[in-house]
Amino acid sequence: MSLLTLSAASYGVRGKTLLNQASMTLRPGELTVAIGPNGAGKSTLLRLCCGELAPTGGRVLWDGADLASIPPWRLAAARAVLPQASSLGFPFTVAEVVRLGMETVGRKLPRAAATAIINASLASADVGHLTGRSYETLSGGERQRVHFARAVAQLAAGRAASGRDDLPQALFLDEPTASLDIHHQLLLIREARRLADSGVAVFAVLHDLSLASSCADAILLMRNGEIVAQGAPDMVLTPDWVRQVFGVETEVLQASGGGPAFAYRLP
Numbered sequence: 001m002s003l004l005t006l007s008a009a010s011y012g013v014r015g016k017t018l019l020n021q022a023s024m025t026l027r028p029g030e031l032t033v034a035i036g037p038n039g040a041g042k043s044t045l046l047r048l049c050c051g052e053l054a055p056t057g058g059r060v061l062w063d064g065a066d067l068a069s070i071p072p073w074r075l076a077a078a079r080a081v082l083p084q085a086s087s088l089g090f091p092f093t094v095a096e097v098v099r100l101g102m103e104t105v106g107r108k109l110p111r112a113a114a115t116a117i118i119n120a121s122l123a124s125a126d127v128g129h130l131t132g133r134s135y136e137t138l139s140g141g142e143r144q145r146v147h148f149a150r151a152v153a154q155l156a157a158g159r160a161a162s163g164r165d166d167l168p169q170a171l172f173l174d175e176p177t178a179s180l181d182i183h184h185q186l187l188l189i190r191e192a193r194r195l196a197d198s199g200v201a202v203f204a205v206l207h208d209l210s211l212a213s214s215c216a217d218a219i220l221l222m223r224n225g226e227i228v229a230q231g232a233p234d235m236v237l238t239p240d241w242v243r244q245v246f247g248v249e250t251e252v253l254q255a256s257g258g259g260p261a262f263a264y265r266l267p
């Protein structure tokens with residue numbers, strides 16, 4: 001079953017094609033990771049998937065319907081987005097930032113239910129101890145974790161407001177681990193994996209190939225605005241593809257219970 005389908009979706013701006021005929025599917029319960037060099041079109045793909053950009057060619061379908069036809073309030077309950085960079089124009093506290101994620105969907109929730117969602121979301125990103133802090137005083141990594149908590153809260157509020165634990169939902173994460181230390185990278189990926197295991201269709205853009213291979217059900221490999229390979233990690237993250245797309249050589253360090261670890265070097 002697919003939740004989101006792109007059929008030959010393209011996006012161009014001022015005569016330049018940023019995404020060329022991308023076809024892919026996001027399924028409930030699956031964590032899909034997009035990888036590729038800088039400028040390959042990963043963020044553009046993510047922004048098309050979450051409805052932030054409209055395709056200039058092809059189609060983007062959510063649950064079989066044109067994504068653009070889904071009313072914003074319904075979309076807000078169904079998908080949350082962690083963009084690559086987020087700025088806030090107001091001195092919010094951490095709790096207020098997370099509450100912002102629930103603005104559209106959580107208004108009708110009883111106060112106790114909303115508070116429980118906020119606390120659980122803060123804990124899931126390990127930012128519970130920062131609740132009362134001003135967002136502006138946080139470090140880059142702390143801010144990223146707060147935004148992850150905001151997205152998690154939005155999905156939880158969407159489920160609670162709909163009264164459906166099985167509400168089809170998707171989570172879009174654009175380089176969610178970029179500013180995080182190794183502990184919090186693993187923690188965030190574990191949370192993303194947990195959400196996928198609970199039925200959410202998770203789509204993440206990552207640069208760390210080892211992290212991608214350790215958590216993904218499916219990998220989309222991108223180059224020059226195109227998806228050049230997609231499938232299970234061991235089918236896509238082959239030394240050959242990595243050489244072709246990134247211009248680096250792969251060394252397999254170990255194959256233990258946690259999956260293989262890779263090192264990369266310039267040829």
Ligand SMILES: Nc1ncnc2c1ncn2[C@@H]1O[C@H](COP(=O)(O)OP(=O)(O)OP(=O)(O)O)[C@@H](O)[C@H]1O
Binds near residue numbers: 041
């Ligand atoms: N509005 C725009 N006008 C022209 N070019 C654009 C515009 N927006 C993005 N691009 C270009 O489109 C290409 C794809 O951008 P995108 O942000 O999708 O890449 P990415 O794979 O996410 O890269 P990164 O890994 O560096 O984040 C880049 O070359 C970028 O410079």
